[in-house]
Amino acid sequence: MTSGPGMSGLILEEALLWEKGKKGRSAFSMPQQDVPEADLDASLLGAAPDFPDLGEVDVVRHYTRLSQWNFGIDTGLYPLGSCTMKYNPKINERLAATPGIASAHPLLPELSPGMLRILFELQQFLAAITGMDAVSLQPAAGAQGELTAMLMFAAYFREQGGQRRRILIPDTAHGTNPASAALCGFKPVPLRSGPDGILDPATVAAEMDEQTAGIMLTNPNTLGLFEENIRAITDIVHGAGGLVYGDGANLNAVMGIVDFKRCGVDAMHLNLHKTFSTPHGGGGPGAGPVCVVKRLEPFLPVPRIVKTAQGYDLHSDAPASIGRMHAFFGNVSVLVRAYGYILSMGPQFLKKASQLAVLNAVYVREQLRDTLELAYDRPSLHESVFSDKRQHAFKVSTLDMAKRLIDHGYHPPTVYFPLVVPGAIMIEPTETECKEDLDRFIAVFKEIAREAETDGERLRQAPTRTKVRRLDETRAARTPCLIG
């Protein structure tokens, strides 16, 4: 993200030149041709792509430089709230790359009893961690886990002989929740959270009826607050014949601490690419397993992995199943990382990781409460949400402070989300940061807040130390131009 130290202006400019191709250069050599040349049917040939000719050194330097302009969890704190950007132990990368695992062919399941065992045991671990009864590892992401569960809700109500069209979704939910529900024909009904940032059972009671399939509840919610009334809420939903979906993407705060079945949750998804040792946010593969209670088990995707007297097997004979959600077994390399992570941590240290994640978040909140306005001044879990209310007087916004953090070498926190907090700044430090690193981050944020009062223009101009300054984010998303 920042330019390399010690690069003189001229060398840097040279390095930034994008087009480095020179006709005739190449970075590979083909083996000697040892077969006769054949005539190709010219009609099969299209126009050759217009690739530049490059030497090996050009290619290596280009990609290495690009990687250095990037920011990653391996280079620094990445306090992106609602995302759990924690450090992932490298041992789990090695496990996933073990040749016997990485090259297991998905079309030969019966030849891979070891793989089936890993997947079966991972299902059991996730059931134990959440308190739920049965698990499918197929969904490839959190949002696909939501979609899987919503398809199961729809199938459940079809089997009950009724069509329920509405589904309740609080304003503190992740944006994917209403989209997943709508894809399955449900009409999302927004619920307002109370003045304390959590959901009031009376709000649920007022909307829950026999036309309503149930509720999608994120707990802890996206304000980092525990929905304390969850038992009362799930009782109301069940009382009207509905089902409860728990968005468990924020499990990092509650591993081995909250029993979701006892809370009244019927189905939930987990983001293995947040909590369980797969890097998140780079657009790589993920996994969003779905955990359900007994009465929803018949609807789980097939094939199911089952334990038999001989070992492990795949079963597809499930008439009520919603079918397949993913080719083969899901994103297996992600599942292997999670398996390794859970085994290496054990129940005791998974719980401790959650406790430390909460401790770190609360520490940051308490250290910054005099600097930034706390959106909800009540006990919070793995993340805390502030706003730019105090900086408004100096015409400095959340965006300005976030951009200035980049100049100090930090990835900004999540900003302007959740929408219920205007100018939101949502900080999730995770358990993998030590106190010294948190103290440095806190000191920098305090310095930025001081700057807001004395030199606001500096913040409005930030970032200044990056290759590109402020981007037109709307245009960048709509018409991405990947050429520097």
Ligand SMILES: *Cc1c(COP(=O)(O)O)cnc(C)c1O
């Ligand atoms: C990240 C997240 C999701 C979506 O997960 P993806 O894997 O990005 O689809 C859903 N809900 C919550 C609460 C999340 O934080």
